[in-house]
Amino acid sequence: MTVKKSPSAFVALSWMPVAAMTVVVVGDITAGPGVGLLPLVSLGPAFAGLVGGWRRTALIGLVALLLCVGLGMYNGLFDRPRGYTAMVSVAGVTGAGIAAAVMRSRREAELASVRSIAEAAQRVLLRPVPLTAGPLQAAVSYTSALAEARIGGDLYEVVASPHGVRVIVGDVQGKGLAAVETAARVLGTFREAAYDEKDLTALGERLERSVARELEDEKFVTAILAEIGDDHRVVLLNYGHPAPMVVHPDGTADFPEPPAYALPLGLAAHGGPAPDPYAVPFTPGDQLLLYTDGVTEARDEQGAFYPLAERPHLLEDPDVHRALDALREDLVRHTAGPHHDDAAMLLLRYQGHGDGGAAGPVR
Incomplete structure (x- = not known):
């Protein structure tokens, strides 16, 4: 997310040159001839x-030169070098x-170009998840740790x-362009393998091979894979990732842990x-x-972690997107400041089977 100046702050800065010159002129006239504040x-x-464009700066510079001439004549400074030195200084x-x-x-134009490229990259890398997939409704929230960035090292995808x-949600070790490149590679492999591999374990093995070929220096990706069919269960495959939260209609929540924790992707060797x-x-x-x-490790001003286990009630809204927005806003209030890590959340709500596009059985 981008930090912008408030309108009131921008107006105050834009009027600062006029205010500064006004104070100097009033002070010089009040002090009387001979002081010479020009x-x-x-x-x-x-x-x-520092604030305006070059045309506005040139106009204010011209006004400053005229004021310098007027004050120099008022103070009688043009009969000695001091008056001309002041004019040269202003010029x-x-x-x-x-x-x-x-x-x-020029820097602002370059930054605008970089932002537009980042937004295009986000649409390709972290494209919007489908509103519905089989019996599910989906919503996603993503916040990058870099204030000017739209994307980072977290990744997610939903494939019917x-x-x-x-589904995949993952977290690439590190930040910056290298993390984005790794996230793109993982997502590309997942999108292809999700259609090809009949077994979720085979899908995970394919991701492992892809990541292991590309990553060096013990880099890794934590990830969790999920598969939802029509048999009223979700099959999970956890590569060193935080356990998901399952929220039931009565408001209770579980964090199903894997039978044994495995190493993240890229560390199978x-x-x-x-x-x-x-x-x-x-x-x-x-x-x-x-x-x-980045969600569960977000800290408040006292250093306390975000208590996700205490927040299932925030997901009660009938609209899945508003429900996730409520959780995200609560996370922002908890941190009371910028995130120090990327934070991604993907919410899937089981609405029952629709008329079309029902998911196949989990194998």
Whole structure:
């Protein structure tokens, strides 16, 4: 998310050059001839170069030069070098302010271009999840730890495959472009394998091979895979990822843990056990929240972690998107500031089978 100046702050900054020159003129006239505060008039174009465009900076510089001439005549400074030195000073500051305004405008244009590219990358990498997939409604929330970024190292996807609705939520070790590149590779493999592989374990093995080929220096990706069919259960495959939260219609919640924790994707060469799939009841009215550790490890001002287990009631809204928005807003209130890690949440609500696109059985 991008931090923007408030309108009132921008207005105050834009009027600062005029205010500075006004104070100098009033102070000089009040002090009387002989004091000579005219060099301080250069504060006007100096402030203008920090806020306005080059045309506005040049206009304020011209006004500053005229004021310098007027104050110099009022103080009788043009019969000695001091008056001309002050004019040269104002002209020099104006030129520097114009140069600064031009450079700032170019940087803002470059930043706008980078933002548009980031938004296009987000649409490709973290494209919107389908509103419905088989018997499910889906909603997603993503917050990057980088203030100017739209994407980071967290990843998610929902695929309505012939073998059931298949889902992944993951977290790439590290941040920045390298994490984004790894996330793109994992998502690309998942989107293809979700259709091809009949077995969820085979899908996980394919992801492991893809990640192991590309990652170096013991980099890894924690991930959880889920498969929902029409037999009222969800099959999970956990690669060192936080356990999901299953919220029942009565408001209670469970965090189903795997039989044994496996290493994250990319670390199979270390000889750890492969994850075992495990099934959890998932019936109409239930909700499944998959998330990254940026949610549960978010801290408040006292250092306390976000108490996700105490927040199932926030998901009661009949609209799945409003329900997830309520949870996200509560997370933001808890941190009371910028996130220090990417935070992704994917909410699946079992609404019952629709007329079309029903998921196939879990195998």
